[in-house]
Each structure stands twice: as C-alpha cells, then as structure tokens.
Amino acid sequence: MPQPDLRAPLRLATTIRPYDWGSVTALPELFGTEPTGQPQAELWMGAHPGAPSTVGGVPLDAVIAADPAAALGPATAGRFGGRLPYLLKVLAVARPLSLQVHPSAEQARAGFAAENARGVPLDARERTYKDDSHKPEMVCALTPFHGLCGFRSPAATAALLDRLGVPGLRPWIETLRGEEPGAALRAVFAQMLDDAAAPLREQVERALLAAAAEPELAPYAEVARACPGDRGVTAALLLHHVDLAPGEALYLGAGVPHAYLGGVGVEIMANSDNVLRCGLTGKHVDVPELMRVVAFTPGEPHRVPAEPGGPGESRYLPPAPEFALARHELAGERAHELPGGVPQIVVCVEGEARLGGLTLRPGESAFLAAEVSSARLEGKGTAYRAAPGA
Known part of the structure; x- marks a missing residue:
C-alpha cells in the first residue's frame, strides 16, 4: 500500500x-x-x-518505520529510536x-x-x-x-487495619507501627501476598464487606466484593484510595x-x-x-494539575519525556492553533472536532505527523491531544 x-x-x-x-x-x-x-x-x-492504529489500512507503526524523520521529526525520531x-x-x-x-x-x-x-x-x-x-x-x-495508588504511611494503614477488628491482623499492625517504613511495607506486603495468608484473607474480606458503608473502607470492600479470595484484596489495604x-x-x-x-x-x-x-x-x-x-x-x-494553555486549552505536563496531554474545549467561536513539527494524536470525546479536512466525532481520532507544519482544531465539543513531553 x-x-x-x-x-x-x-x-x-x-x-x-x-x-x-x-x-x-x-x-x-x-x-x-x-x-x-x-x-x-x-x-x-x-x-x-x-x-496498532491504521491509516488507510496501513498500521501506524509501519507508516512511521517507512519514514521516521518525516513522521516523528528528526529530534523525536533520534530521541526515541524511530518509534x-x-x-x-x-x-x-x-x-x-x-x-x-x-x-x-x-x-x-x-x-x-x-x-x-x-x-x-x-x-x-x-x-x-x-x-x-x-x-x-x-x-x-x-x-x-x-x-x-501508592503506599499510604504505615501508621495510617495500621490504624485502618485496626478498625477491621480482625485479631489475626495484629502482627501486621505491630510491624507497621514498629519498624522503619520501607522495611515495614516490604514485610507486610510480602506476607499479604503469601499463600499462607489465605485463611486470614477470608476474615479480612468478611470484615470489609461488613464495613462497606464506612466511606474510608468502602473502596476496599468494593475490591473484596469483585475479587473474592484473591491475594490482592488484603494488599490493596496498603494503598491510598484516590x-x-x-x-x-x-x-x-x-x-x-x-x-x-x-x-x-x-x-x-x-x-x-x-x-x-x-x-x-x-x-x-x-x-x-x-x-x-x-x-x-x-x-x-502524584496529581498533575491542569495548566492553562491557549484559550479553551488545558495542559497536563507530567515528568515523563515520552508524553504530554492537552484538553481542548471547543466552543465554535475560535479555532485552536496546534503546533507543528512533532507527532500528535487528537481524539474527540464529546461533540464534534474538525481538524484540517477531517471531522471527528466521539471516539474518532487522527494522527498529525511532524510534517504537518500547523493545524487548526475547531468545532463544538471536547478533544484531547497527545504529544511528546519536554
């Protein structure tokens, strides 16, 4: 092709x-x-x-491999091995x-x-x-x-476990309260995942389901309800709910x-x-x-704040060189001018987004190669745009 x-x-x-x-x-x-x-x-x-997504029946990875410098731009192609x-x-x-x-x-x-x-x-x-x-x-x-997402402080987790009222949790609670945080988390996490903890997991699941109405415990009860008997149910209790x-x-x-x-x-x-x-x-x-x-x-x-870009644009800039994300709220009055020279993907999630000669509806997306010097994104709706990070 x-x-x-x-x-x-x-x-x-x-x-x-x-x-x-x-x-x-x-x-x-x-x-x-x-x-x-x-x-x-x-x-x-x-x-x-x-x-891989396809363009006219051709896989996008093949499109890029055929001309990485044109598809990605020389800098991005060199930085990420032509991918x-x-x-x-x-x-x-x-x-x-x-x-x-x-x-x-x-x-x-x-x-x-x-x-x-x-x-x-x-x-x-x-x-x-x-x-x-x-x-x-x-x-x-x-x-x-x-x-x-991520480990809660051992002291806070010990307090959460204590509220379940399961006697078998006492050794883990004491470890979380008494040892250095990293060592405590490693020891308890490993024990929670061990097959020998299966009987204790059953007790924890029953206690979680009984406490499902408590806001702080409700997410962990949701996990217990969805995955009964799974080793991850107790391990989930070590993590923040977000x-x-x-x-x-x-x-x-x-x-x-x-x-x-x-x-x-x-x-x-x-x-x-x-x-x-x-x-x-x-x-x-x-x-x-x-x-x-x-x-x-x-x-x-690690929450990433939405930083203002142009009118109607919010940018999310995480500490990863591979990617950044922008949200475009399209009001039909002003086109959003997109930069050129880098590989971008735009996906519409609400309403309608027009990009060059393309009209994108929810769930539809387009690839902008680095060869696209500039583009106008307009319409009425919401679109997200992916690009390499800084």
Missing part, C-alpha cells in the same frame, strides 16, 4: 480491547455506538505492535484492574534481556517483560474516576503499585506493555519479580 501523505492530518482506525474489567455500556454511551453485549475496556490509539514514544487510550473501568506495578527503564532492559536469554517466547502467558521499555502513565478523568473529578489527572511512575477501580478516563503512557501483576487478575502473576520492582516508599499520589 502507498505511504499516506504525512503533510495532512490522517484519520486513524482503532481497536477496542475487550478485557473482562471493561464496561459493557460506558464507551457506547460516550461514543454514541451500539453496545456489543461484551465488555469494552480500552480504545487504543498509537503505534504499539500489540494493536512513536507514547500510547493513547480511553479506558472504561467497570471492575478493578489488576494490582500492578511498572518497571524502571533499567529494570525493563534487564528483565527483557533475561527472559530472552531464557528463551521465553514473547507471546507466552508466563512472559513478564514484553519489551525493553519503561511504562510511566497518566490518567485524566472524563467521568468520576477512582483507584488505588478520587478524580472530571478533568483531574494522576501520574504513575516506576515502582508505584496501583489498580484502577472505576470510571472513564483518557490514559497516556510510554509506548510499552510491561506490567508486573500480583493480584486482582486472572493474568500471569509474578510476585518475586514484582517484589524486586516495587518501590516501598510511602507518599502522596
């Missing part, structure tokens, strides 16, 4: 991943499409080989995602090389490292969105344990699929490797 004209915005054909935690109705309601009766979890927009550095998604979360963590760049390179040396096939279920890249990510809420209102964003760096619980959001991440899971999932779990990657450091979740 011929190479598309990279000097104009290009409409993307995209894939929706049907993971079991996805919502049956949220994306159809957002995009104005008919439900399929099956979960629709993630709309992918980008050049990840697992589900689009980010992956953009729309998530529709109806039940908890896996309790997971992402590796650092150094850990990803070492883990990928080690599994290659052992001859583990890339598509094997037991494969942990799918590529040699790290996977920082950021989610920006489209609807009320909530999840678990609520995001529409327009608020959360950044997750390497080593931060997390699990999204519910809502619809735009997610952007480095172009990687490296996920280490320890619970709340039927997928491959690798507790020893996850324990090596987790950063056992308590801290507040």
Whole structure:
C-alpha cells in the first residue's frame, strides 16, 4: 500500500480491547455506538505492535518505520529510536484492574534481556517483560474516576487495619507501627501476598464487606466484593484510595503499585506493555519479580494539575519525556492553533472536532505527523491531544 501523505492530518482506525474489567455500556454511551453485549475496556490509539492504529489500512507503526524523520521529526525520531514514544487510550473501568506495578527503564532492559536469554517466547502467558521499555502513565478523568495508588504511611494503614477488628491482623499492625517504613511495607506486603495468608484473607474480606458503608473502607470492600479470595484484596489495604473529578489527572511512575477501580478516563503512557501483576487478575502473576520492582516508599499520589494553555486549552505536563496531554474545549467561536513539527494524536470525546479536512466525532481520532507544519482544531465539543513531553 502507498505511504499516506504525512503533510495532512490522517484519520486513524482503532481497536477496542475487550478485557473482562471493561464496561459493557460506558464507551457506547460516550461514543454514541451500539453496545456489543461484551465488555469494552480500552480504545487504543498509537503505534504499539500489540494493536496498532491504521491509516488507510496501513498500521501506524509501519507508516512511521517507512519514514521516521518525516513522521516523528528528526529530534523525536533520534530521541526515541524511530518509534512513536507514547500510547493513547480511553479506558472504561467497570471492575478493578489488576494490582500492578511498572518497571524502571533499567529494570525493563534487564528483565527483557533475561527472559530472552531464557528463551521465553514473547507471546507466552508466563512472559513478564514484553519489551525493553519503561511504562510511566497518566490518567485524566472524563467521568468520576477512582483507584488505588501508592503506599499510604504505615501508621495510617495500621490504624485502618485496626478498625477491621480482625485479631489475626495484629502482627501486621505491630510491624507497621514498629519498624522503619520501607522495611515495614516490604514485610507486610510480602506476607499479604503469601499463600499462607489465605485463611486470614477470608476474615479480612468478611470484615470489609461488613464495613462497606464506612466511606474510608468502602473502596476496599468494593475490591473484596469483585475479587473474592484473591491475594490482592488484603494488599490493596496498603494503598491510598484516590478520587478524580472530571478533568483531574494522576501520574504513575516506576515502582508505584496501583489498580484502577472505576470510571472513564483518557490514559497516556510510554509506548510499552510491561506490567508486573500480583493480584486482582486472572493474568500471569509474578510476585518475586514484582517484589524486586516495587518501590516501598510511602507518599502522596502524584496529581498533575491542569495548566492553562491557549484559550479553551488545558495542559497536563507530567515528568515523563515520552508524553504530554492537552484538553481542548471547543466552543465554535475560535479555532485552536496546534503546533507543528512533532507527532500528535487528537481524539474527540464529546461533540464534534474538525481538524484540517477531517471531522471527528466521539471516539474518532487522527494522527498529525511532524510534517504537518500547523493545524487548526475547531468545532463544538471536547478533544484531547497527545504529544511528546519536554
């Protein structure tokens, strides 16, 4: 197939991943499409080989590989090895995602090389490292969105566990109150994930369900209800619960344990699929490797403020060189002038967005290669725009 004209915005054909935690109705309601009766979890927009978007039937990764300098710009192509550095998604979360963590760049390179040396096939279920890249990510809420993110202080978690009134939790409570924070979190997290803790997990689940009406415990009761008997239920109690209102964003760096619980959001991440899971999932779990990657450091979740750009534009600038995100509120009165010279993806999430000769409706997206010197985004609605970070 011929190479598309990279000097104009290009409409993307995209894939929706049907993971079991996805919502049956949220994306159809957002995009104005008919439900399929099956979960629709993630709309992918980008050049990840697992589900690349296509342009006129040509996979976007192939379009970029044919002329990286034109598609990405010489600077971005050189900086990121000729690959689009980010992956953009729309998530529709109806039940908890896996309790997971992402590796650092150094850990990803070492883990990928080690599994290659052992001859583990890339598509094997037991494969942990799918590529040699790290996977920082950021989610920006489209609807009320909530999840678990990062370790709470050990003292605060000890107080939370104490409220459950489960005698078997006493050793963990004492460890959290008596030992150095990092050591305490590591010890208790490991014990919570151990198969020997299964009887205690059952008691914790019953206590959580009994306390589901208490606001502070309700999110953890939600996890217990959705994933009965799972080792991640008790481990989730170590993590902050985070609520995001529409327009608020959360950044997750390497080593931060997390699990999204519910809502619809735009997610952007480095172009990687490296996920280490320890619970709340039927997928491959690798507790020893996850324990090596987790950063056992308590801290507040990293919220990313919306910074003003041009009129009607809000920018989210996380500390990741691979990506940045902008929200465009289009009022029909003034066109938003988009920069040129960098690879960008624009997705409409509400109303209508016009970009060059393209009209985008909810769920539709376009790729702007670096060859596009400038573009005007206009219409009435809301669109999000992905680009490389600073």
